[in-house]
Amino acid sequence: MLIRQISVFLENEKGKFAEIARLLGNNNINMKAFTVSETQDFGIARIIVEREQIERAFNLIKANSYAVTMTHVVYLECAHKPGAMAEAMEKLAAAGISVEYMYAFADSSSEFSHVIIRPDNTELANQIISEL
Amino acid sequence: MIWNKKIECMSRDEMHALQSEKLKKIVAHAYNNSPFYKKRFDEHGVRPEDIHSIDDIVKLPFTVKQDLRDNYPFGMMCVPMTQILRLHASSGTTGKPIVVGYVQKDLDNWSEAVARCLTAYGLGSDDLVQIAYGYGLFTGGLGAHDGVTRIGGTVIPTSSGNTQKQLQLMQDFGATAVACTPSYALYMAEEIRKQGLDINNFKLKVGIFGAEPWTNAMRKELEDKLHIKAYDIYGLTEISGPGVGGECECQNGTHLWEDLYYPEIIDPVTLQPVEHGQKGELVFTTLDKWGMPMIRYRTRDLTYLNYDKCDCGRTAVRMGKILGRSDDMMIIRGVNVFPSQIESILLEFPEYEPYFLIEVDRVNNTDTFDIQVEVKPEFYTDQINELVRLRQRLTSRIQSVVGIQPAIKIVQPGTIERSTGKAKRAIDHRKFE
Ligand SMILES: [Zn+2]
Numbered sequence: 001m002l003i004r005q006i007s008v009f010l011e012n013e014k015g016k017f018a019e020i021a022r023l024l025g026n027n028n029i030n031m032k033a034f035t036v037s038e039t040q041d042f043g044i045a046r047i048i049v050e051r052e053q054i055e056r057a058f059n060l061i062k063a064n065s066y067a068v069t070m071t072h073v074v075y076l077e078c079a080h081k082p083g084a085m086a087e088a089m090e091k092l093a094a095a096g097i098s099v100e101y102m103y104a105f106a107d108s109s110s111e112f113s114h115v116i117i118r119p120d121n122t123e124l125a126n127q128i129i130s131e132l
Numbered sequence: 133m134i135w136n137k138k139i140e141c142m143s144r145d146e147m148h149a150l151q152s153e154k155l156k157k158i159v160a161h162a163y164n165n166s167p168f169y170k171k172r173f174d175e176h177g178v179r180p181e182d183i184h185s186i187d188d189i190v191k192l193p194f195t196v197k198q199d200l201r202d203n204y205p206f207g208m209m210c211v212p213m214t215q216i217l218r219l220h221a222s223s224g225t226t227g228k229p230i231v232v233g234y235v236q237k238d239l240d241n242w243s244e245a246v247a248r249c250l251t252a253y254g255l256g257s258d259d260l261v262q263i264a265y266g267y268g269l270f271t272g273g274l275g276a277h278d279g280v281t282r283i284g285g286t287v288i289p290t291s292s293g294n295t296q297k298q299l300q301l302m303q304d305f306g307a308t309a310v311a312c313t314p315s316y317a318l319y320m321a322e323e324i325r326k327q328g329l330d331i332n333n334f335k336l337k338v339g340i341f342g343a344e345p346w347t348n349a350m351r352k353e354l355e356d357k358l359h360i361k362a363y364d365i366y367g368l369t370e371i372s373g374p375g376v377g378g379e380c381e382c383q384n385g386t387h388l389w390e391d392l393y394y395p396e397i398i399d400p401v402t403l404q405p406v407e408h409g410q411k412g413e414l415v416f417t418t419l420d421k422w423g424m425p426m427i428r429y430r431t432r433d434l435t436y437l438n439y440d441k442c443d444c445g446r447t448a449v450r451m452g453k454i455l456g457r458s459d460d461m462m463i464i465r466g467v468n469v470f471p472s473q474i475e476s477i478l479l480e481f482p483e484y485e486p487y488f489l490i491e492v493d494r495v496n497n498t499d500t501f502d503i504q505v506e507v508k509p510e511f512y513t514d515q516i517n518e519l520v521r522l523r524q525r526l527t528s529r530i531q532s533v534v535g536i537q538p539a540i541k542i543v544q545p546g547t548i549e550r551s552t553g554k555a556k557r558a559i560d561h562r563k564f565e
Binding site for chain 2: 005007009010011037038039041042043044046065066067068069071100101118
């Protein structure tokens with residue numbers, strides 16, 4: 001499934017991610033998942049929120065003068081069993097898709113792990129994942 | 133067309149001989165008639181007899197803007213005031229204004245210089261030139277005016293301001309050229325669009341733009357919007373006014389009229405002449421200006437000179453774009469760095485905003501050279517590698533132009549101060565004691 005993700009450019013300084021988290025928190029927007037990648041002096045926070053809150057989250061962050069982009073990423077529900085993830089990744093590799101980055105999160109109420117994948121070919125990757 | 137083919141296309145040897153003759157005369161005139169120059173030359177241990185050719189100009193002391201302020205209003209004049217026919221002045225942002233005075237010969241040479249520029253732009257006696265530079269103490273209006281008269285063109289002396297009327301007259305009279313600052317021309321183009329006027333109802337073909345630095349991007353915008361060829365006219369009050377130099381149809385450098393205004397490029401720190409073609413501070417000596425000669429006047433403008441013959445046929449030396457002001461220069465790791473260089477590099481990149489902040493410090497006896505920049509909102513991506521690559525491209529470009537490697541820091545949008553001109557673009561934290 002394709003879902004939308006918010007990416008925020010952050011200077012690598014103390015408290016920068018806290019500013020974003022506080023901003024969303026104060027506006028009752030819950031982060032379902034996030035990851036931060038960084039270089040020596042800047043980072044990018046990628047954030048997943050509830051689908052109905054994403055527009056509001058995006059506009060809110062933008063209005064507070066952050067550089068923010070919205071991208072489509074592939075969402076994979078991966079079963080809690082050995083080899084499930086391997087199978088998905090092998091299929092993507094076989095189709096010549098490379099993954100820019102990915103991250104996963106689990107929640108105890110679900111029988112699946114939730115995996116977010118940012119491939120170079122989003123459409124094709126989504127098709128492969130949905131046929132698993 | 134070329135206004136004065138003999139001079140503008142003269143061989144370098146003939147020009148050297150002409151400049152040498154003129155320098156000897158003007159130096160003697162300054163020394164004998166100005167207490168200011170006599171004192172300055174005596175202190176420097178140089179006398180008019182020491183000047184045998186233009187190459188001896190390096191023996192002479194420099195003149196700076198402060199000298200004009202210190203001698204306000206008429207202390208720099210080298211003739212009795214009865215011979216001065218006109219005064220111009222420039223206010224500047226600080227201190228007393230500077231005042232310049234012209235005898236008849238000076239006014240003639242000035243209009244000759246402007247006539248050479250106008251002819252190089254392709255203008256002649258058939259043309260109607262709307263002069264939207266200010267008339268008055270500012271040299272722009274009257275300087276351009278006399279040049280147009282000299283080539284037999286028709287002057288439309290609107291002066292600056294009242295844009296609505298400017299545009300109406302420009303259209304009704306069928307002005308074929310407009311002289312103003314490039315930023316005012318952009319404003320007029322915007323007004324034409326706003327008022328729903330059709331540029332095809334105008335007869336403009338040439339824009340004569342000067343009195344402020346402008347970029348090639350501005351040139352393109354002006355040419356596209358006004359359906360003109362946009363030409364640079366260079367000048368400064370101290371040297372005479374607009375027309376010290378102008379571009380030709382090749383638009384590849386500003387020809388300087390070096391039989392009247394002799395240019396040198398010096399290193400602003402050592403004050404020594406630089407190698408041919410190297411950038412540095414532009415210095416002028418007025419070789420044929422009698423009311424108030426300027427000997428080795430430091431303009432503070434940074435540029436470079438090209439002595440190659442131009443495709444237009446002129447041999448007159450060409451000046452590159454003004455790269456900035458020597459007052460802003462910093463020396464980092466032994467290399468001269470100008471904030472304006474960073475600005476022009478940023479303008480080459482569509483991905484970056486043209487704003488920046490340079491910070492220099494000294495850590496472990498080595499200078500640090502940090503530059504904060506902003507990426508335009510539409511060029512952000514969620515892929516860190518692309519931003520890293522973008523930063524690397526800028527780093528390499530700056531290193532190749534400036535000669536030392538900066539540490540580029542991409543900061544959040546809106547972080548860097550916007551007000552151009554007065555904005556603080558560099559902070560030097562180093563302590564030298
Ligand atoms: Zn030329």
